[in-house]
Amino acid sequence: MNSMHQGFWDAWELIITFDRDLYEIVFLSLKVTVSAVILASLIALPLGAFLAVFRFKFRRYVIAVLNALMGLPPVVVGLFVYMLLSRAGPLGGFGLLFSPSAMIIAQVIIIVPLIASISHQAIRDLWSEYHDLLISMNATRFQRAKALLWDGKRALLTAILAGFGRAIGEVGAIMIVGGNIEHATRVLTTAIALETGKGNFAFAMGLGLVLITLAILINLLIHIVGKTERASTW
């Protein structure tokens, strides 16, 4: 109980004294996660719309595989990206291993299936509602997908937030491909793992509190900006 108490105080002190190391870790965490969420959304949202609107052979299997990949073990993704980016790997020439870019790649692979599956579900429901209307209006397939993405934006926000939640709390993959290097690839989750390993529970707890607060604040901010849960909107 003392450690927890101490953790709160340590965290508070680090925050109000603008501790350089802490803020560096926080900003890197945000940079990596936000970049990964933006990139993953650019891939996953159109993919979700495509799977909802277009009919093609093996579509059901693609959806089933995508759903299964939502539970992709991060450590396996980390290993895969490591092998891809290591010197002997096919993308080794880019020298990305143990860099924030490698961490972003790993996070994108982890959250694309999650965002795509949730957005596919949301867009599929909207598509069943809009189907006759958009066909009747002679909308092209591209126009249909665009209308569904636009009108379903609040539901899609939930998909993006789910991706953000998974990415910001991820540790296994980014530990492998980032290496948890101080002042280079150390983020909140890897720092917590390190401090816990060192027995520095108070500091680890402080970092944990910062991580949770950050996740809640960003979710709140997106809900406010996205005007969700308002009586006059959908």
Place this chain on the structure above:
Amino acid sequence: MVIFPLRMHGVTAHFRKKRLVGPIDITIETEGFTIVMGPNGAGKTTLLRLMHGLQRCSGGGVEWAVPQAKAREKQAYVFQSPIMMRRKVIDSIAYPLRLRGLGVSAARAKAQECAGRFGLENLLDSWAPMLSGGEKQKLSLARALVIKPDILFLDEPCANLDGRSTREIEEILLDAQASGTRIIMSTHDIGQARRLAQDVIFMYDGKIHEQTTADIFFTAPATKEAQAFINGDIVE
């Protein structure tokens, strides 16, 4: 570009081997206000959907004077249960114009002008799914008529509406027809059919039993099913 006449020849539609309608042979000419009548399950909605291309024929064909894709651009359809896009009223009306390549501000300006004609000018910034039943149907009509279609299909647009909303919608439809839009509408309401119809298609058991002028249909129907329907008897 003249899209008429619409010709349906030998059209049938099935769902899981059950025949819904057909065989249907009919020609729709340029002008008029056609009411499609018949008991539930007679195939009224299926007929409209086949004409508009929302449903594929199992047999036969639907032909316009121009290719199907061109003809579709000049058609509009109003559904029995209004489908509301999750947008503001003004953006919902502007949407068909945007699909036709009009810019945002030009489409919104036209939508605003159109909304005024439908009594929706005070609801422009309202969220479309939050409107009342009558307002939703007026919005559906505004969205359909903003493109000035050559033909408008309506599937029981006044079902579930009160007398006042029904009257407003009928006035809008008569105005649209006067402006040159061909109208084909299904309804159960014999009073409404008497008020609006120039000609009538009477359907029973998936087939067209009668296609004639409204005067003849209401004074001397040719089939006993049509007679019973007009009399208000139960037609199964």
